[in-house]
Amino acid sequence: MALKHKGLEFVSVPWRFTEREAIAFSGQGLVPVIVDGGQTVHDSWNIALYLEEAYPQRPALFEGGQSQALTFFFQQWVFRAIHSATLKVIVLDVFARLHEKDKAYFRESREKRFGMTLEKYAADPNASLAAFRGALEPVRPVLVQQPFVSGKGPGYADYLLFGPFMWARAMSPVRMLEPDDPVFAWRERMLGLWGGYARSAKGFPVWA
């Protein structure tokens, strides 16, 4: 989404959890990784800062230093409040759709993190979905007042929150949001950016 925002051309490379050797050239084992000319950058926040610095004449992800600082807080909130709440809803759907070669790694690493089996972690789907929707509380008054988290137009903060929704949409048929939720309308706007770029990604339909 940040690359589209900047209007940059790119080729994306499908990648699976256990394919460490494919990104070993980046000096570490996590995605995302970008290669731009001779530059290799990993970690989504570092990539956003890199794009902003390397392409200052393109549309800005951050209005300026204060906006970047506030977006960094927003990232911490999304990581803590939304990522784990999303995973708790969709974890068994994610597991079911993993390539066979990734299943053992995923189960082992996540069960260690959760301190329980995937099945136990996902045992109360109604409560998990309610907790996910509840975690979104602070963003609702914002999206009632303005079309995007970043204000009149989308910014990096919007892409941070959109990530978990695209993850869920790709992996799970669960209806994450009710159609009357202001976050639903925002997700529709995000899916529609750049001629429906995100909506064209493989995924379960979003019910209206």
Added chain:
Amino acid sequence: MALKHKGLEFVSVPWRFTEREAIAFSGQGLVPVIVDGGQTVHDSWNIALYLEEAYPQRPALFEGGQSQALTFFFQQWVFRAIHSATLKVIVLDVFARLHEKDKAYFRESREKRFGMTLEKYAADPNASLAAFRGALEPVRPVLVQQPFVSGKGPGYADYLLFGPFMWARAMSPVRMLEPDDPVFAWRERMLGLWGGYARSAKGFPVWA
């Protein structure tokens, strides 16, 4: 803090919970209310926007529209995650220091909101303090990376988070933060702004 940030002179008027008649001219019953020449504005967010519009040549509270939008989210987070967690720690200290004429109103309105007595709400102070410190989690990596929530200098987001700390400092001897907490160092910076303006307010000392 917003008035000091803008470098504006002002006279502040002490006010108690039940003194509705004193602010009836504002057409409602809540503080803060400001009177600026012929203008009356209430609600802290509306006051910030008013100051920014009325005094554009003074130091900005918001870098621009995106920063204002992201600060509006930050306000929602502070209100939901921090205000109630603060009150749960200090509610009995607040109650003990209220003027006699406000005590019945405070007890009745808060017990209705909490669905229990003040004493029951405050029954586990260690757990409440741990919950308060836990609620600050998303802001810690931010304050490790940069001196203020708003980046290199303080902005309206910092004043939003500072409010509950000044409330606690005024009303309660509880040590809200450990000295090795990055939020502690930030609070010190906030207390020191404008020659120690906030530190000069009546309150319990902050232990270092």
